[in-house]
Amino acid sequence: MFNFILKYSCIISSIILFTFTSCKNNTISENDKNISDTLNDKNVNPALTQINKLITEKPGDAQLYIKRSQIYIQQKKTNEAISDADRAIKLDSSVADGYMAKVDAYFSANKSRDAKNTLEKVELKFPKNTEALLKLAELYFIVKNYQKAIEYINKALKIDITLSKAYFLKGNVYAESGDTTRAISSLITATEQDIKFEEAYFDLGIIFAARKNPIAFEYFTNVERINPTNANLAFARAKLLQDLLKFNEAISLYTQITEKDKTRSDCFYNIAYCYLEGKKDKQKAIEFFTKAIAANPNYIEAYLARGYVYALLKDIQSAKADYNMCLKLSPNYEGAIQGLNELKK
Numbered sequence: 001m002f003n004f005i006l007k008y009s010c011i012i013s014s015i016i017l018f019t020f021t022s023c024k025n026n027t028i029s030e031n032d033k034n035i036s037d038t039l040n041d042k043n044v045n046p047a048l049t050q051i052n053k054l055i056t057e058k059p060g061d062a063q064l065y066i067k068r069s070q071i072y073i074q075q076k077k078t079n080e081a082i083s084d085a086d087r088a089i090k091l092d093s094s095v096a097d098g099y100m101a102k103v104d105a106y107f108s109a110n111k112s113r114d115a116k117n118t119l120e121k122v123e124l125k126f127p128k129n130t131e132a133l134l135k136l137a138e139l140y141f142i143v144k145n146y147q148k149a150i151e152y153i154n155k156a157l158k159i160d161i162t163l164s165k166a167y168f169l170k171g172n173v174y175a176e177s178g179d180t181t182r183a184i185s186s187l188i189t190a191t192e193q194d195i196k197f198e199e200a201y202f203d204l205g206i207i208f209a210a211r212k213n214p215i216a217f218e219y220f221t222n223v224e225r226i227n228p229t230n231a232n233l234a235f236a237r238a239k240l241l242q243d244l245l246k247f248n249e250a251i252s253l254y255t256q257i258t259e260k261d262k263t264r265s266d267c268f269y270n271i272a273y274c275y276l277e278g279k280k281d282k283q284k285a286i287e288f289f290t291k292a293i294a295a296n297p298n299y300i301e302a303y304l305a306r307g308y309v310y311a312l313l314k315d316i317q318s319a320k321a322d323y324n325m326c327l328k329l330s331p332n333y334e335g336a337i338q339g340l341n342e343l344k345k
Contacts, residue, residue, distance in 0.1 A: 047071055062091035066101040073108045081105035096126045103135065112139070130156040130163060137169055146177045164193035168200050180207055191222075198226045202236070209240040216240055235267065242270060247278030258291075265295035269302050276309060285309050300326050304335045316343055 051068045058064060065088040072081035082105040088098035099122050106115040116139055122132055137152035153170050156163055171186035184207060190200040205219035220237055223230050238253035251274050254267040272288035275281040289306035293299055307322030320343060326336035 045071075045075075048075075060091060062088040062098060065091070066097055069101045069105060073104055076108070078105055078109035081108065096122070096129050096132065099126075100131065115139075128159055130159050130166070133159075134163070134165055134169060137166075137173075141169065141173055141176075144176075146173050149173050162193050164190045164197055164200070167193060168197065168203075171200065171203065175203070175207065183207060196226050198223055198230065201226070202230070202232065205236060209236060209243070212240075212243050214240075214244065235264075238267070239270065242274055242278075245278065247274040250274050250278075263295050265292040265299050265302065268292035268295060269299070269305070272302075272305065276305075282309050282313055286313075298329060300329045300333065303329070304333070304339065307336070307339055311339065311343060319343060 048068070048071050051064060051071060055061070055064050055068065065084040069081040069084035069088070072078070072084065082102060085098055085102035085105050088101060092098065099118075103115050103119060106112075106118070116136075119132060119136055119139070122129070123136065126132055133152050133156040137149045137156070140146075140149040140152065150170065150173055153166050153173070156166050160166075167186045167190035171183045171190060174180070174186060175183035184204065187200045187204045187207075191197050191204070194200075201219045201222040205216040205223065208216035208219065217237070217240065220233055220240075223233055234253055234257050238250050238257070241247075241250035241253060251271050254271045254274075257267045258264050258271075268288050268291040272285045272292065275288060276285035286306055286309050289302050289309065292302040293306070296302070303322045303325045307319045307326070310316075310319035310322060320340065323336040323339045323343075326333045326339075330336075
């Protein structure tokens with residue numbers, strides 16, 4: 001009745017797109033200059049205050065506007081970010097940096113269609129720019145056009161065969177399309193090109209963990225070596241321990257996670273599973289399914305699982321209440337309908 005599979009984790013960098021212009025102009029009009037300046041804004045963060053000071057001193061430096069555009073994106077001020085990217089392009093349209101900044105801003109503003117169209121134009125302007133090619137590949141990956149994604153990745157690799165991000169992205173494309181053998185090969189190549197590629201090691205660990213292969217622990221160890229604070233690492237290890245039927249160790253690690261974060265309903269849910277399937281302790285299972293629900297009152301799978309355990313304990317009223325709660329959250333929830341039918345037998 002229950003599915004406790006940890007899904008494959010594709011950790012892809014945020015897609016970065018950019019727009020095209022053929023204009024090269026080393027002066028900025030007074031009107032442009034007034035569009036997004038915050039030089040007199042007293043409610044700014046220190047980084048913005050500092051970059052404003054530098055822009056005052058060097059108003060013709062395109063890189064300063066790019067840096068400020070990035071700050072605006074962090075502040076979710078996308079119009080200002082786009083304006084600063086435009087300024088950088090007007091100052092120097094012969095390099096891709098300004099265009100890249102504008103793509104960041106477009107994507108932050110959820111203008112992915114405009115970003116894609118302009119990115120394709122930029123490919124013509126900067127045909128050797130591998131970052132642009134990979135961003136196009138990322139975009140096609142997101143919309144599940146895997147063939148086009150691979151096409152752009154291969155274009156980038158023809159320019160630079162050492163691109164670790166290209167192999168990483170190719171690994172994710174293969175993994176999502178179901179070709180885990182090629183996914184493993186590409187991700188391993190990514191780590192060979194960059195021995196500190198945290199996300200590639202993690203995804204390799206997830207793939208092998210899905211196969212219940214203990215070699216996954218080695219990849220998780222590499223992740224810890226690179227980034228001891230990786231937020232997903234402890235859960236991935238605990239889930240692998242659970243799948244390897246090492247229930248006590250899994251419970252211990254899940255418990256460590258919940259002690260730091262009481263909102264981790266997924267951990268409470270998996271602890272309940274360990275007690276139910278591994279230790280045959282139905283009361284403990286109910287206790288932790290209940291904690292999962294307390295952490296997430298809309299956790300429909302937890303209601304279903306708790307209802308199932310209540311049914312095993314012949315507590316028909318409690319089982320019925322949980323199944324009905326499932327139907328309240330999702331009127332056609334098949335598991336709950338099946339559970340209620342079982343109670344009638």
